[in-house]
Amino acid sequence: xxxxxxxxxxxxxxxxxxxxxxxxxxxxxxxxxxxxxxxxxxxxxxxxxxxxxxxxxxxxxxxxxxxxxxxxxxxxxxxxxxxxxxxxxxxxxxxxxxxxxxxxxxxxxxxxxxxxxxxxxxxxxxxxxxxxxxxxxxxxxxxxxxxxxxxxxxxxxxxxxxxxxxxxxxxxxxxxxxxxxxxxxxxxxxxxxxxxxxxxxxxxxxxxxxxxxxxxxxxxxxxxxxxxxxxxxxxxxxxxxxxxxxxxxxxxxxxxxxxxxxxxxxxxxxxxxxxxxxxxxxxxxxxxxxxxxxxxxxxxxxx
Numbered sequence: 037x038x039x040x041x042x043x044x045x046x047x048x049x050x051x052x053x054x055x056x057x058x059x060x061x062x063x064x065x066x067x068x069x070x071x072x073x074x075x076x077x078x079x080x081x082x083x084x085x086x087x088x089x090x091x092x093x094x095x096x097x098x099x100x101x102x103x104x105x106x107x108x109x110x111x112x113x114x115x116x117x118x119x120x121x122x123x124x125x126x127x128x129x130x131x132x133x134x135x136x137x138x139x140x141x142x143x144x145x146x147x148x149x150x151x152x153x154x155x156x157x158x159x160x161x162x163x164x165x166x167x168x169x170x171x172x173x174x175x176x177x178x179x180x181x182x183x184x185x186x187x188x189x190x191x192x193x194x195x196x197x198x199x200x201x202x203x204x205x206x207x208x209x210x211x212x213x214x215x216x217x218x219x220x221x222x223x224x225x226x227x228x229x230x231x232x233x234x235x236x237x238x239x240x241x242x243x244x245x246x247x248x249x250x251x252x253x254x255x256x257x258x259x260x261x262x263x264x265x266x267x268x269x270x271x272x273x274x275x276x277x278x279x280x281x282x283x284x285x286x287x288x289x290x291x292x293x294x295x296x297x298x299x300x301x302x303x304x305x306x307x308x309x310x311x312x313x314x315x316x317x318x319x320x321x322x323x324x325x326x327x328x329x330x331x332x333x334x335x336x337x338x339x
Contacts, residue, residue: 040274044283047268050260051339052290055130057256058122059299064249068122070240071256072115073231078257080224086262087221094218102213103226108206109219110226117199120192128189130295131303134288135174135311136193137339141281141321142167143201151205163320166313173310200339216272220265260339281322285315287339 061071087094097103117137124133142164148154169178175193176184203223210219243249272280288311295301 038275040271041279041283043267043271044275044280045286047264047271048284048287049290050264050267051284052134052260052287053294054121054256054260054339055125055134055291056294056298057252057260058125059130060252061249061256062126064243064246066240066243068119068126069231069234070236071122072118073228073235074253075118075256075261076114076224076227076231078254079261080221080228080257082254082257082262083217083221083224086266087217094215095221097222098213102210103222105206105210105214106219106222106226109203109210109223111230113199113203113206114223114227115230117196117203120195120199124189124192124196127192128186129301129303130299131288131292131301131311132174132189132307133193133196134291134295135307135314136171136190137196137200138285138288138311138314138318139167139171139194139197140200140204141318143198144204145321147201147205152208157324159320159324163317163324166320167317170310170313170317173313174307175310179306217266217269224261264339279322282319285318288315 058071061074066074084095121133121137124136145154145156145160145164149156171194172178175186175190176182207216207219214222244253268280268284292303292308292311296303
C-alpha cells in the first residue's frame with residue numbers, strides 16, 4: 037500500500053476512536069461542554085508543544101487582525117461542532133452521531149454554492165439527495181420508526197455536521213496565509229481560551245488529579261486529535277486531497293465498530309445501509325470536485 041495512503045487511513049481511523057474517549061469521560065460525570073473543554077485544552081497544549089519543537093515559525097501571526105479567521109474556526113466551528121457531536125453521542129449512539137457528522141461535506145457543498153459561487157453539478161446534486169436519503173435511514177425516518185426517532189439527537193447530529201462544515205469555510209480564507217497545521221493549532225488555542233469560563237473548576241477540579249481522567253482527557257487530545265491530524269496532514273502532502281478525503285471514510289466505520297462491539301450500542305442493518313449511502317455521497321462529492329478541479333476537501337482541519 038502507498039505509504040501516504042496508510043498515514044491517511046491511520047489518521048482517519050484514530051478520528052473514529054473519539055467516541056471511546058468521550059463515553060469514558062462521561063462515566064466520571066463530565067457534561068458534553070466539559071468534555072469539549074478538556075479536548076480543546078489538551079489538544080492546544082500538545083499542538084503548541086509540537087510546533088515549538090518542529091517549526092516555531094508556524095506559531096507566528098502575520099498580523100493581529102488574522103485572529104478573526106481563528107475566531108471563526110475555533111468558536112463557530114470547533115466548539116459548536118464538538119458540543120453538538122458529544123451531545124449527540126450522549127443522546128443516541130456513537131454510530132448514529134458519527135453518521136450524522138458525515139453530512140458535513142453536503143453542507144460544505146451548499147454553503148460553497150452561496151458563498152463562493154461554486155457550481156452545483158449534477159453529481160453534487162445527486163450526492164446531496166443520497167446524503168438526505170442515507171440520513172433518513174440512519175435516524176429512522178425511512179421506514180418511519182417512532183421509537184427510534186429522537187428529534188433532539190438528530191438536531192445535534194446535524195448541528196455537528198454544520199459546525200464541521202464551517203471549519204472548511206472559515207479555513208478557506210485562512211489558508212491564503214497559513215498552513216493547515218497552523219490553522220488547527222490556533223483554532224484549538226482560541227477554543228481553549230473561550231471555554232475557560234464554562235468549566236466548573238471548584239466542582240470538578242479534583243477529577244483532573246485522577247490519573248484515569250487525565251489518561252482519557254489527554255488521550256482525546258493526543259491520538260484522535262493532535263497525532264491523527266499531524267499524520268493525516270503528512271499523508272495529505274503526498275497525495276491528492278480528493279483521494280485523501282475518500283480514504284477518511286474509514287472514520288465512521290471505526291466509530292461504528294467501537295459503538296457496537298465495545299459499548300454494545302444498537303445499530304440496525306437499515307442504519308448500516310444509511311451510513312453506506314452517506315459515505316457513498318462523500319465519495320461522489322469528492323469525485324465531482326476532482327473532475328471540476330475544485331479545491332474542496334472534507335478534512336481541512338481536525339475532527
